[in-house]
Amino acid sequence: MNVLLFGGFLGSGKTSIILQVARYLVEGFSTRQLDSDKPSLVIIENEVGEAGIDDKILKAEGLSVRELFAGCICCTLNAELTVCLNEIREELSPQWVIIETTGMAFPHKIAETITKFGKGIDSLKTIVVADAERWDDLSMIMPGLLEEQIVKANIILLNKIDCLEPEQISDVEESIRRINSNALFYAISAHDEVDPQIWRMAVTYSE
Amino acid sequence: MSEHWHEHLPEHSHQQPSLECSTKHSDPAIFSETHDLAFMEKVTSDKILQALTLWVGEIRDWTNDNAYLVGHIKVFVEGQENLWLSSTGRSINIKHSQGWSEWSIDRVTLCVTAIVFGMSKKTLGEVAQESLQACLNGIN
């Protein structure tokens, strides 16, 4: 199982991006399970709010989704997530698992737990989405949360660049790079069709 | 790491909303509900869209006017066709399934979530609830 762990602040565009990545994975990589009724991709949704919305958006696209309800949205729901992952492996053994964490979670902490307790995981990548439109505001109001989310990401997607001028995009990129200079970095707009090369790089990337 | 981030300690409090997230952790207020709506007569999807856009806009504007921060306001209408509305404080983004515009509706499931920083759950709940009711009343 290859796990893509998505993080990033509330409303940064995680679900919008997952819709595109999921389409890319299902169309491009699902040869192995073509004759089986088991999905090659399973998405685990952990969302703020009892009325789950993201899981419905993804299900409406025909995707296979499991919901996880967080007791406390800022704390990594480590135990439940590990149980859920291991169940998915036993029942479906999909090639890909995408996890959407809440916008308040610290993805690297979740990644640590998965690495420790998850079984049968071939690869794990942490993909953090940053909101270009709100970067300046959010980094004033809650810099600690943004930094902590970004600092250990393997891949950073600066989303909503349609909202900024080119110079502003470079400024935001620079301030993100100061937090994490090691990650693969792409500036995208999930409102448009993103170049599939970017998805290819992101999902096949290894350090 | 220069700031202190909470590790789920017993004294961890969710009761003190504050915008000072740079120095201490603060949870947002959350309003999240599911409603099964049934209408006396079929209504057009456009009316539903207008009513819900109005709600998202009202919560967004009220939040911005009071110097609170919008986390994410989102709506999903689930039925034969689907509608997804969302705002993070500026524009309201609208997406829907292909047949949405031609659809007329007598029953739908409505999911709404508003996540806002800087106020109590109670205040948000009262404002969001009242506004939602008023917007839905406008449909019939």
Ligand SMILES: Nc1nc2c(ncn2[C@@H]2O[C@H](COP(=O)(O)OP(=O)(O)OP(=O)(O)O)[C@@H](O)[C@H]2O)c(=O)[nH]1
């Ligand atoms: N302008 C613009 N808006 C975008 C883009 N991508 C997503 N959005 C909008 O941003 C809002 C939030 O998108 P989501 O995909 O729901 O974000 P999320 O990170 O999954 O949100 P949560 O799960 O609630 O934390 C929606 O209104 C989207 O339409 C983009 O590239 N440009």
Ligand SMILES: [Mg+2]
């Ligand atoms: Mg989402």
